[in-house]
Structure formats: C-alpha cells, structure tokens
Amino acid sequence: MTTCTTQTVPQGVRGLALPLVGVGDVSKRILLGRKLRSSQLGETLLPKRIALPVFASDALSSVAYAPDEIFIMLSLAGASAYVWSWKIGIAVALVMAAVVASYRQVVRAYPSGGGDYEVATVNLGSKAGTTVASALLADYVLTVAVSVSSGAQYAAGAIDALDGHEALFATAMVLFLMALNLRGIRESGSYFAIPTYLFMVSILGMCAYGFAQLAIGDLPQVESAVLTITPDPSYDDSMTSFALMFLLARAFSSGCAALTGVEAISNGVPAFKRPKSKNAATTLLLLGAIAITMMLSVTILAKQMGLRFVDPSDLDRLKQNGQGVPANYDQHPVIAQIARAVFHDFSPGFYLVVTVTGILLVLAANTAFNGFPVLGSILAKDGYAPRALASRGDRLAYSNGIVFLAVMAIILIQVFNAEPTRLIQLYVVGVFVSFNLSQLGMIRHWTRHLRTEQDPAERRRMFRSRVINSIGLTFTGVVLVIVLITKFLAGAWITILAMIVFFMIMRGIRTHYDQVAVELAADEEDKVMPTRVHAIVLVSKLHKPTLRALAFAKATRPNVLEGVYVSTDGPATNRLLEEWDERNLGVPLKVLHSPYRELIKPIVDYTLEIKKANPRGVVAVYIPEYVVGRWWEQLLHNQTALRLKGRLLFAPGVMVTSVPYQLRSSQIAREREERELTRVRPGDLRRGQVSEQATPPRRQVDR
C-alpha cells in the first residue's frame, strides 16, 4: 500500500532554541531592523517607483561613459567630426527605442523572469539558450569591470590623489563589493532608489540648466574647449567617404554601450507588483525615455560647450596653442567637464553630479553580483550549471560565483589599466548577441502562436508584436554586425572566446548530468532487499559516543552486531578489552591488529571481507562522532571519521552511519548554521523573494 501524505514546512523552527544574538547582530538589528527569515519573506513585491531604480541603475549608469566613447571615436578625425555627435546620439537612441519596445513584448510573453535565456531556449532550442547564457555571463564580468573602471575615472576627477592610480582604486572597489556580497549584503530597494533618483535629478537638472543658459546665449565652455585636436594620421583631411563611414560606425557601436542593462527588467518580472508584466512594461518604457533623454542631452550639450575629448592613451593629440598639453594633463569624463562648466559658480553642484555618478556606477557593478546567482540558479535547474546553485542558500556555490566574478573583473581591470575606452571594446558584443537571439526567439514565438490563435483582435495584437520584434531584430542585427566588424580585433574576440569557453563548459556539465541520469535510471531488479544486515560499530574508546552508537545500532536489530577496534598499541588494547568485559555490553568486540598505526585500511579490508562472505547481505558501519563547534576544534577531531567515510563510499554494499554526539561547544556551530540558513542572499530581491527593509519610516517611503 502506498500512502502519499503532504505537509507544508512550518515557518518557525520547531524544537530548536532561537540562535543567541551576538553583539554584531545586535548592532546590525539596530541599524537595519529585525532580520527577516527568508521563509517569511517574498510577500512584499516591488512597486514601479522602487523597481525602476533597482533594475535601471545598470542601464542609466552607461550615460556616464557612452557619450565619452562617441567623442573619443570621432576625435580620430579631429574636432570637426564632432558635428556627427548628435546624429550618432540619435541613432543610438533609435536603437534603444526599438530594443525597449521589443523587451516590452518579452516581459508580457515571458513573465517568469527567465528573460532572454528562456525566450531563446523555448523558441530556438537549448543551444541558443546556452549561447545567450554565455553572453550574459561574459556580460556580468564586463559590467563590473567597466562600471568600476568608469567610477574610478570619476573619483580621480574629483580627488586629485587618485590620479594615475585608477586601476588600483578600481581593484579595491571590486574587492570591496566582493566582500560585501560574500558577507551577504541584502539588496534593498531603498539603497537603489535614493542614489538612482538623485542621479536622474542631478543629470537632468544639470542638462536643463545648461540648455537654459544656451537659450539665453550664456552657455559657458568646458575646460577642454581651449584645446585643439590633431587628427589621427590615418584620418586626415584626405579621408575617403568609406573611411568616414567606418569611423562613424565605430563611434556608433561604442555609443551602443548605452544599451547594456536594458534587458535587466526582463529577468526581474517576478519581483514586480501585480500586474507584474504590465508594471514591468511600463517601467521599461520609463527607463527608455529617461535613458534616451539623458544621453542625447549630454551629447548635445558637450558638443555645444566645445568639448575636446580623445583616447586617454593618446593625449598627445591634444594641443594647446599649438603645443602639446602638459604631461600631467588630466582629461576628465564628459559629464564631469559639463558639470564643472555649468556649475562654474556653484561648485556643490559639480561635486553632487560627480559623486552621484560615481555611486551609481558602483551600484551598477553591484547589480552584476546580484544577477549572477539568479542566472546560475536558472542554469542549474536546466542542468547547465552545478546543481547546488539551484537550491537557494548554498553558500559555497554562491561564494564561488562571487569570487569568480570579482577575480575575472580584476584581471580585466588590471590588463586594461581600468580604462573604460579599452574595456568598452569587449563589452557590447555580448549584449547584442543576446538581444538578437531573444528578438529572433520572440518572432518565432508569435509565429507559433499565430498558427493556432483564432480571435482576430488577439491575432492583430500578435501581428503588431511580431512587427515590433522584427524591427528590433533588424536594428540589433545591424548593430551586431557593425560591432563585430569594428570591434573584433580591438577586443571583442576576447569576449567571444570567453563565451565559447562558457558555452562548452555548460554543454559539458549538461552532458555529464545526462550520462549520470542514464546510468542511474532504475530498473526492476533494484528493488531486491538485502538478505541480512551485518552491523559493525567502530570503537576507539568506550565513551559516550561509542555507547550511543552501540545503542542505536542495537535498536536497528541487525542480524549480526559487533564492535570493531583497530589495535595499534598492546597495553591500550588490553585496557579496552577489560573495560568492554566489565561493562557487559552484550556485543562482541573484534580487534584488528595494525602494527603500523593505520586505521582506515584495516577497517575497509574487514568490511570488504564481511561483504564477500555474504554477497547478498549489506554491511552497516556505525561511526560514533562527536560534534564540536569551533573551527579549530573541528581540525582536532573526526578527521579519521571523515576520511573513513570517504573511503567506505567506494565499497559496494556498505552503508555508513554517522551517530553524532553533540558536545557543548557544538551549540556555537549550530547557531552559525542557523544564521546561514536564514540569511538573505544576493539576487533575492530581483527574484521577488525579499521584502523591503523593515524599519517603519523607510517602509513608508518604499510603499
């Protein structure tokens, strides 16, 4: 008879004392409010006004470096080429609009948060899905590297002491973010909301103020306006129109860095308040509008204010009165230059803009640390990543991911000396690979649904959606081709190589899991029950753990039960034998002699011998273990038990039972484990699994 009972896990921890609270915990509670158990969380979803800053920081922060890249590329042909800047800005804005429109379709059709990966997998097959996943993985690394490097440029613009140490500062920032995320910082709406809104207000305010000055004919020049740019020798006056086209294409593809991060919302739909898809789509529209406004404003203002901006590794092309600029000339980012000029008589305005931009860049980098585990768990569910990533709260897996992300980003920062201009060359290709596959997938999606849909109104809607996605695909396809042509040799090959490696690892993992599944598939003979159980209890001393193990083993009423002792020392053995007799335990003790103090091999050999004598029986090995709490205590105990268990796993027909005996200090470790299990992990917020933070005043702000 098979009975199936189901039961929901109770929310509280029954039968366990509440963890003792340390001083650190107390101060954290005072600062952050009561820590919520993750199982109590998840009821509170994000309203649009919080979701926007949480998911938009990455996309918006690119305004801090994308316009700079347009000007750098154009500067190759001299400052006269800057006439193209606003046209390129508009081209980027058009692509952005098309992409936003496309993703509004995605969030409606796939509200589960799988995003591009899900769209590609469902509509184009698992290989396309894995390709998207590889692109996203590469992208997370680059988001960290580019954002932090750009942040370091802003910091150096505001703090002279950092000048020339940008790579060091960026590395330190990555390590800081890594440490925060390893400790398990919670992503909270409020820490995104305040800086992101401040950033929007200050950038848009600065631009508005600038345009007002422009309108009254009083627009100041930026600091670099006094300079002239010597064109690169290959782009002098005799430039062919083909060369011009290529230059504009390069500038455009660099400017497309502004589009990175737009896809974030499609991975975060489950975190939105209901109606989730509609709210996500609206938020996307808002994000697009704000990002386009910012980028165009900054680009146009910079041109109007006489900006002269070249590749920082090529500063000698900048001339002042026909002379080269001084060796210690410091080329500040575009936004910093505009802010300094616009707020020339109000320096707090300048510092606000620069500071807020820097903070937003760091937040953008942090979103990668939060997005990474989410992607990992989705991949793990499908067997493309270690399974441990799929279960929430596998700290080791999370930590490895976070360290991997940080190390890769630091390598990039060091190799490219924290210069955003050089890192951007690697950046855009991954995003556009995933844009393209997702648009293609969406077109397939609509075509498939159109085959069965009868309702004319619904069919019209689907037709319209398919047109939107087709336009999106056209734009992103053209951009991808341009990016590949203009950037492949400049660095995109590194990203493509990394994507291939990620792709192959993921396919390899999946192949392995598939093979194991085949090997493990059950057949009928697997139900055969062993005929007898021969239990042995390992004895090292006659203490409480051993007695408990003997009692537990007896309780299972095996066919044979004996204690097994490995003798390495005559007198100790005799003492044990005497004590064994005195205690009258009713269990025979077998002594294995091991003249060279080996413990593992005698036991393994004896076990195999029993098994050989009874091939259809099973050997149950009971290991008494005592459980201690402090890390150094763990070094001092149970090493042999651990190794023995590892070794016995290879013996067929043997089962290994740990009978734990909890020492007083084990309480410490239990509390640590408890804290670990209830901790909020990076990425929880964007999966809709974490409520907003809990102190009452902020809660009011957040709702």
Next chain:
Amino acid sequence: MTTCTTQTVPQGVRGLALPLVGVGDVSKRILLGRKLRSSQLGETLLPKRIALPVFASDALSSVAYAPDEIFIMLSLAGASAYVWSWKIGIAVALVMAAVVASYRQVVRAYPSGGGDYEVATVNLGSKAGTTVASALLADYVLTVAVSVSSGAQYAAGAIDALDGHEALFATAMVLFLMALNLRGIRESGSYFAIPTYLFMVSILGMCAYGFAQLAIGDLPQVESAVLTITPDPSYDDSMTSFALMFLLARAFSSGCAALTGVEAISNGVPAFKRPKSKNAATTLLLLGAIAITMMLSVTILAKQMGLRFVDPSDLDRLKQNGQGVPANYDQHPVIAQIARAVFHDFSPGFYLVVTVTGILLVLAANTAFNGFPVLGSILAKDGYAPRALASRGDRLAYSNGIVFLAVMAIILIQVFNAEPTRLIQLYVVGVFVSFNLSQLGMIRHWTRHLRTEQDPAERRRMFRSRVINSIGLTFTGVVLVIVLITKFLAGAWITILAMIVFFMIMRGIRTHYDQVAVELAADEEDKVMPTRVHAIVLVSKLHKPTLRALAFAKATRPNVLEGVYVSTDGPATNRLLEEWDERNLGVPLKVLHSPYRELIKPIVDYTLEIKKANPRGVVAVYIPEYVVGRWWEQLLHNQTALRLKGRLLFAPGVMVTSVPYQLRSSQIAREREERELTRVRPGDLRRGQVSEQATPPRRQVDR
C-alpha cells in the same frame, strides 16, 4: 555474553581489484623497483653503515658553515684574533664530545625513539616535554632555512650566475623539497649513503692533502689571504679583556652550530638493526669522531692558509692594498676557499668538494621534512597535536605539516636574505634548550634507578652514566647561558618567542582534548537503547541510488519507514508521486513543500519534529548518494548531501546513513585512494618502518 575475537589484518587487499598501473607508475617502477606496500615493510632495519649517513647528514653538514661563523665573529677584532680560532674549535669539539657521550646514555636508556622529548617528559614532567617539543619544532624550521641558505652560498660560489640571487635560489630549493615531500618521496638509505660518504671522503681527503702540503712546507694560501681586515670600531686595539671574552664567547656560541643534528640518532633508534641501542651508540660515537675531526681540520687549515673572512654584510672591512675590495667582491665559504687553494692545480677536486657539500646541505634540510611528521605523531599520541597526525598515512595532516615547515623556512630565508650568518643567531638556542632538559632528565633517570638498583656492577655503571650526563649538562648549560647572552638580541628572541607560541598551542590542544574526554566519559545511563526507530529515506528522484537506499533501509526493519521528498516545483512533484505509485514500493512518501527552493531546512525541521514526537526514539535518515570519481564530477554532485549531513550532525537523537551507489567513474577515485593508502610517507625510514630499496644490485650494497 561478551566474546572477544582478535584477528590480524591480512597483508593483501582482499576483495579489491589491484589498482590499474598508469604510465607514471610504470616508469617509477623501472626506476625505483617495485613499490612496497607499507604493510609489507618494516622487516628490514638499517645496518650501521646505512644508519650513519641517514642520521648524520644534518650534524655533518654543519661543518659547511660552523667554522665560517667562528672566523666571522673573530674578524670583528681583526685578523690577529684568528689566533683564537683553533682554540675555539677545540672548545666546540669538547662540548660535542660531552654531548655525544651523553646521548650514548640516552639511546641506551630510551630505545623507543622518543629522544629528548621522551626523556624530558618521563623524568621532568609534561611541561618540560612540551618545551623540548617546541624547541625541536623551531629547530626543524631553522634546519631547513640554515642548510638551504648555506647550500645557496656554495651554489653561488660555484655558479657565478647565482651570485646575488641566493635568497631566490634558496626559496626555490625549499619549494622543490616541499614538492618532493608532498608527492611522497621515500627516504632511502642509499640516497643518503652515497653523498654523505662522498662528503666525508672529499672533505677529509682535502684536509689530509692540505696537511701533507703543510708538512712539506708547500701549503698554498687561500684567495682571501692577500686581504687585510679592518677591525670593527668597537673592537680596536684598546679592547678590554672583558670585550675580548665577550667576543670569544660569541665566536664559540656561533661555532656551536656544529652540534645541531647530533640528537637525530636518539629519535631514530627503532630504525637500527638489533641490538638497536648498542648499534645506535656506536654510530653516535662514529658520528662524533668524524664531525670533530672535520671541524678541527677545516678550522686549523683555514687559519694556516691565511683566510680572511668577515660578515658578508660588512664586506667593506676587507681591504686590498689599503683600498676597499671591489663592490662585486665575492666572499666564498671557507671550505670552498680551502678547496680552491688546495686543488689549485686540480679543479675537478674543487668542484667535487663544493658540489658534494651543496648536496649534503640539501639532504640535511630534507631530514627536517622527514623528522617533522615523526615528532608530530609522537606529540599526537600524547594529545599535544591533532590526533590525525598519530595515524600513519593521514595525508592531509602530513601535507599541512610539510607546507607549514616550508612556508616558515621561506619566510626566514626572505627576511634574513638567505645569509647563514644571520640565521645562525636564531639557530643554536633551540638545540641547547633541548640538550639541557634532556641531560637534566637523564640525571634524574639514573638517580631514580639508583634508588632501587641493588647489583653493585649495575650501580657502578649507573653512577658512571650519571657522571657523564652531569658533565654533559655542565657543558650544555654553560653554552646555553653563553648563547642566550650573546645572541638574544641578535635573533635568539625570535626563536624563543616561536617556542613560547608552539608551547602554548600544544598545551591548548591538550587542554581541549582533556576537556572533551571528561565530557565524553561514559556513565551507566548511556546504555539505554532507543525504544523505536523512525527511518526516513530522502528522495530526490526515483533512480537506482534511491531504490537501493529504500531497500537497505527496509532491511534494517525500522518501526516506521517513509520516503521524504522536498517539493520545489509542482509538476515535478506530481510526476514523482505517479511514478512512486506505479512502482508499488510499499513505502509511503511524505512531501515537504518548500516554495523558495530550500532543501536543507525542511528536512532538518521535519526530522526534529519526528524526534520531538518520540523523544525516546531515534530518527534514522538515509541519504542516497552516488559516488563519482573525478574532482570536477565531485563538484557537480552531492553538495547538498554533504551539507545536509553536516547540518543533521547537530540534531540530537538523529543518525545519518549514507547509502552509496558507485558510478563507473568512481573506479578512478578508488584507485587514487588505494595508491594513497599504500604510499610510503616522509619519516617512515627513521621510524624503522621502511625497508631498504629494492632493486637487487643496490640491495646487495645495503646489506
């Protein structure tokens, strides 16, 4: 009824296929002969002619740097002070003779190989024993640092390219030794015998040739004889006799570095052929005679050949024709200078001496890597070191010890720039602390035995022994005081600090083990048997491992048996429930819902709930595990099982059973484990646990 059966472990591995042999293994077998299982070893003990080189390399190698230190110290008062050199040499030789005589008593009285540690513990108590152990630990580190640094000086003397990179070279050598010992190089008598005998022959031959040239009045001068030494300002002509005394004391205490390593034989008595003690005592005598002869010969010859030798960090005190020596002047070690002069018309002689000396120094460093685990296992037996060290073949513990030794030695080498002169300041104090405590212990030993001994002949022998040890104690006590006075500020404080740290760690470990033993001590109520067994089998899928775990669990006939499944996903749960019904397993399945994909917490909570409902019963948790072989496969599987097992250990009244299912690839890991278990470990030779090497021709040489 209590039956006690005993059984010796069979020598072969029954029921296990022999490990497959890899290409590396084949080539190693060709090179080294058939690998011996450690359980087959140990019958062959070392004859004196092999034991001498094995245990003497450390003591003999000090002739490569001890005379240099005497000349360096004396040079502070100018070359005229070199008249004292042979007198100091004789003083060192006298101490050496007293120490050798004392240790001959030790090996007779304590033939078990515990050496100084055992003597001090038995006669003076555990604190003295731990002090000796701390001193020995510090000494092992310094043996590596000093020997390798000195070897680097010789290498630089023979190979110009190494000049100025001694620290780098020494570090590389330590890393090389570390790698060899981590891989499990076997210490073999032959690889000690050949270089050690070559060293004796070449040094003694060189000295004899030199003395012959001296006899016929044809002794050449060494290369530095043309130089003059400017005395250190504080030791000029107006030097007081107190200052002279202090100078001679410093020179003497530096020269006492020659005594390090003499105690090695007392730790190696079990490795000697029978009669062990007598053979060990004879070998000690031989060692003493050879070491004294070498040291005196080198010191006298160097003086006769006009050596000028100063502290290498003070080279500007050397003058040539009143001018300072050139900046690139290269001060070669004393033995190298003598060899170059003596063999001025036979350069192979020079290269032989220098090469053999370098090799012997490296061998001496390697003895520390072999002695360390031996000391560790003795300490572990007494509870002063992690217990895992006591069982032979705990690779992790061995590896940690080896890495620790190497890292500490490298730190010393880097800090002191691989200059033996500066490292010697740290070296001698540890040795003499252990000499003193062991002599004091021996005096107590004889006094105690004299209390009960009646036989007059035996009593006379004991009186004589006590006199010898008293003389030994007097000498070593005086030396220790001199060493402390002259070297404390120069570096000995570092060693003393390290000894205090080691001491406190060892006492702390012992205290911890004692406390645990008290907490674990059995009383009568521990025999109470649980009233019922509630078994749960964790189910993730219905595959072979799960079916096996269910069958095994059923075989133990628990009072209650149920499958437990954590549901994170509705459709998958329904599929499993259907399959469960179809298979008609006769076991109910309990489904725990976990909306946030947590696996561990629901199971732990459910277990605690069962336990709470039946406080006098026991919960048996069966975890199906599949065993894979490759390291990356292990990353992909069983992470959750591991963490769950770790977590359940903290739950009282719960036992955790692993039911392994071996996948095909697990064979790889089993073979690796097999190789691990049969591997010979560093230190086996000096515990008398390894036979001599096995190819027939060499075997004949060794016996």
